Amino acid sequence: MAEEQKPETPAKPAAHAPKPPPAAPVAPWEGELPDSVKQQFGEAILEASVSLGQSYLAVKPEAVISVLEFLRFEKDFDYLVDVTAVDYPQRAERFDIVYILYSFSRNERIRVKTRIAADRQPESAVDVYLTANWLEREVFDMFGIRFANHPDMKRILLPDEWQGHPLRKETSILAMDNHWVKENLGIESGQ
DSSP states (O other): OOOOOOOOOOOOOOOOOOOOOOOOOEEEOOSHHHHHHHHHHGGGEEEEEEETTEEEEEEOGGGHHHHHHHHHHTTOOOEEEEEEEEEOTTSSSOEEEEEEEEETTTTEEEEEEEEEOTTOOOBOOTTTOTTHHHHHHHHHHHHOOOOBTOTTOSOSSSOTTOOSOTTSTTOOGGGTTHHHHHHHHOSSOOO
């Protein structure tokens, strides 16, 4: 008897990385507020734009504290909502630091962004906004960015003995400090 031949299975197509999402549309931010900031700080303001309804200023790192002071004391942005970062490991200025401000009197939210190299220590904003104390500690804990002249620069979410910074791109979530987990929790992995 002749052997039955199995039908050939089609070759699997080569796996391709998904396409990145399209860039969000960016438009110039115009009006009294961005104009007054640009007039006050000149070339230290690299960009004043709106993207997806969110207004932001891109600022040179050495001018960030002065811009925050101006926005707080001259333009009534009295609440620092958050400080966060974004990691771009292939870029010379590895991190974006983003300050999110809110003005109760204006009912307006804006972002102040700056770029820093991995070895740079941006100035702390604690003297401008007390809430920066814990927010900057979180950025340190998650990204390893130390803020110069911060009154208590130490971890806030993870244990002091934790190794690494979880939101850096080179950090594998599966390989997060397994040593600490095993030693302190008595299990093989936290994942």
